[in-house]
Amino acid sequence: MNVVVRLTPLPRWWMWRPGADRAAVAAEARRRVRHGRARVLLPAAVPLAGALAVLGATPWWAAGLACAPFALAGLVVLVPPRVAEWDVVKLAREQDVVHFEQFPLEQRRRARRLCEHFLAVDRTSLDPARVERVERSLWQALVALRDSGTVREALAKASNRPGLAAAIAETTRALAELDRRLDQFGDALRILAEELDPELAGSALRRVAALDPVATW
Numbered sequence: 001m002n003v004v005v006r007l008t009p010l011p012r013w014w015m016w017r018p019g020a021d022r023a024a025v026a027a028e029a030r031r032r033v034r035h036g037r038a039r040v041l042l043p044a045a046v047p048l049a050g051a052l053a054v055l056g057a058t059p060w061w062a063a064g065l066a067c068a069p070f071a072l073a074g075l076v077v078l079v080p081p082r083v084a085e086w087d088v089v090k091l092a093r094e095q096d097v098v099h100f101e102q103f104p105l106e107q108r109r110r111a112r113r114l115c116e117h118f119l120a121v122d123r124t125s126l127d128p129a130r131v132e133r134v135e136r137s138l139w140q141a142l143v144a145l146r147d148s149g150t151v152r153e154a155l156a157k158a159s160n161r162p163g164l165a166a167a168i169a170e171t172t173r174a175l176a177e178l179d180r181r182l183d184q185f186g187d188a189l190r191i192l193a194e195e196l197d198p199e200l201a202g203s204a205l206r207r208v209a210a211l212d213p214v215a216t217w
Helices: 022-055 059-078 085-091 105-119 128-157 165-194 198-210
Strands: 003-006 012-016 097-099
Touching: 003 105, 012 085, 012 105, 012 128, 022 059, 022 085, 085 097, 097 128, 105 128, 105 165, 128 165, 128 198, 165 198
Parallel strands: none
Antiparallel strands: 003 012, 012 097
């Protein structure tokens, strides 16, 4: 599932880019866990190896006892670690995942509603190709909403000086158009999620799939 909304233990949501290589990110997360284990265990094995070497009755026994802590540490490092999905999400590039921490509070709620509407859609009788198209549109909508955050922040701080008025007005219009399209997409997605009749749901899906939430952004 590319879209995930979790309410416990903490409200979190995220969406992977359709087609993103999540396995590679998960492998990198596991590698980092192993590296962290090694940084802790191997230095701790050094004094223990020295202490055990003293107990050896012969040089061979001393060498064997000294190697034991390193062997044990190596085995622990090589044990496949369990990595939480959220840790994988935080490690991924912005090009591959959108998550709630990338949004200010107001836009975070808005983006989460889009995800929840999409997850609420009963896909049993729906055209898979159109559902995939809606999923791609959802990804584009979330990315546009996330990327618009820096523009909104800059616009809020901009002073209406001579020479900037036209640029500010144009940016404001672009944001308003983006918001209008996102709201239109969200409303259509909500209607699709609430539709119980399979035939009407198919019509609602066609309407959502025909929308482009970021056409002018």
